[in-house]
Amino acid sequence: MSVQPAMPKSWRVDTKPHKFCPGCGHGLVLKALGQAIDELGIQDRAVFGCDIGCSLLAWDFFNVDTIQTHHGRTTPVITGLKRANPNLVGIAYMGDGGGYAIGSQHLVNAASRNERITVILVNNTQYGMTGGQMAPTTLPGQKTETTPYGRDPEKTGYPTQGPEMVAAITREGAYVARGTVANLRQLKNYLKKALENQMAGNGFSFVEVLSTCPTNWRTNAEETWKMVEQELPRYFKVGEIKVPGGQKEGEANG
Amino acid sequence: MTQSFKARTIETKKSYWTIFPGLCKGCGLCMQKCPKKCLSWSDVLGVYGTPTVEPSDECIGCGICQIFCPDCAINVSKKKEEKKAG
Numbered sequence: 606m607s608v609q610p611a612m613p614k615s616w617r618v619d620t621k622p623h624k625f626c627p628g629c630g631h632g633l634v635l636k637a638l639g640q641a642i643d644e645l646g647i648q649d650r651a652v653f654g655c656d657i658g659c660s661l662l663a664w665d666f667f668n669v670d671t672i673q674t675h676h677g678r679t680t681p682v683i684t685g686l687k688r689a690n691p692n693l694v695g696i697a698y699m700g701d702g703g704g705y706a707i708g709s710q711h712l713v714n715a716a717s718r719n720e721r722i723t724v725i726l727v728n729n730t731q732y733g734m735t736g737g738q739m740a741p742t743t744l745p746g747q748k749t750e751t752t753p754y755g756r757d758p759e760k761t762g763y764p765t766q767g768p769e770m771v772a773a774i775t776r777e778g779a780y781v782a783r784g785t786v787a788n789l790r791q792l793k794n795y796l797k798k799a800l801e802n803q804m805a806g807n808g809f810s811f812v813e814v815l816s817t818c819p820t821n822w823r824t825n826a827e828e829t830w831k832m833v834e835q836e837l838p839r840y841f842k843v844g845e846i847k848v849p850g851g852q853k854e855g856e857a858n859g
Numbered sequence: 860m861t862q863s864f865k866a867r868t869i870e871t872k873k874s875y876w877t878i879f880p881g882l883c884k885g886c887g888l889c890m891q892k893c894p895k896k897c898l899s900w901s902d903v904l905g906v907y908g909t910p911t912v913e914p915s916d917e918c919i920g921c922g923i924c925q926i927f928c929p930d931c932a933i934n935v936s937k938k939k940e941e942k943k944a945g
Binding site (some may be wrong): 607608609610613618619620622623625626627628629630631632633636707757789819825826827829830 | 861862863864866868877879881882884885886888890891892905907909910925926927929930931932934
């Protein structure tokens with residue numbers, strides 16, 4: 606056989622090319638997650654739960670047991686799975702609309718109960734699947750379908766700081782970080798640490814990922830990278846926010 | 860049975876650069892990330908009928924395009940350094 610694509614082993618090859626738009630950040634996040642699953646060797650006991658929104662297009666993405674539920678309800682479903690069978694590794698995968706707007710109560714309650722699950726939230730600053738409406742994470746001044754003159758913080762408030770909120774309400778043992786698709790090696794490390802934190806039984810693991818949406822941002826590749834690398838980090842600080850016991854990345858060397 | 864993808868390998872000075880037109884959606888993210896800016900649109904069409912990319916001879920085989928391809932449509936392998944005579 607000739608050269609074949611360098612896909613993570615946990616990817617389901619016969620469903621590729623996947624269903625996401627050209628340039629979508631979901632592909633990059635799921636690539637990093639696939640590599641993390643490969644490196645930890647948990648393909649046989651991981652359960653992948655996807656949400657409503659663009660994230661549901663990942664329902665046949667992995668050769669991993671997958672369940673698809675309602676907006677933000679992925680968190681309680683994975684919580685139930687984890688309680689029924691603690692040997693499983695539960696991954697709840699959702700977008701910012703499902704996690705912060707419609708299903709935020711589940712995220713808040715699961716975090717404050719310190720459930721031993723991993724939540725991955727992909728933040729592309731608007732509702733991608735319904736055509737790009739304003740979400741809680743839309744940047745001030747950003748044009749969307751429902752804010753044609755740009756989001757006005759006086760009228761509609763400031764973007765939600767999800768990981769900061771989760772870090773504030775979780776107990777000791779939680780892992781909270783924010784990664785970006787512009788730095789995939791760092792993102793893979795965060796996802797790996799989040800899964801390891803769950804497997805060690807420490808507590809709630811939460812990773813927000815800054816992602817792209819060229820279709821609804823109406824950007825070309827150059828502007829897409831500019832948005833992810835320069836505009837988004839102005840409001841969303843990338844890095845580890847809460848680490849159980851140990852030191853945060855980059856602090857060890859003073 | 861897992862499906863296999865048709866490869867198009869381009870040999871440059873320092874690398875074997877492979878693209879799978881059956882996976883490439885023509886988003887162009889790789890072109891922006893290339894440190895040498897040596898990728899350009901080619902006449903070979905991808906899965907959505909959009910142009911795929913191809914490298915020029917300036918490719919150094921760093922593999923950044925492979926890392927940042929959301930569809931895993933690129934595979935880069937660096938050529939082994941030729942031993943200097945004597």
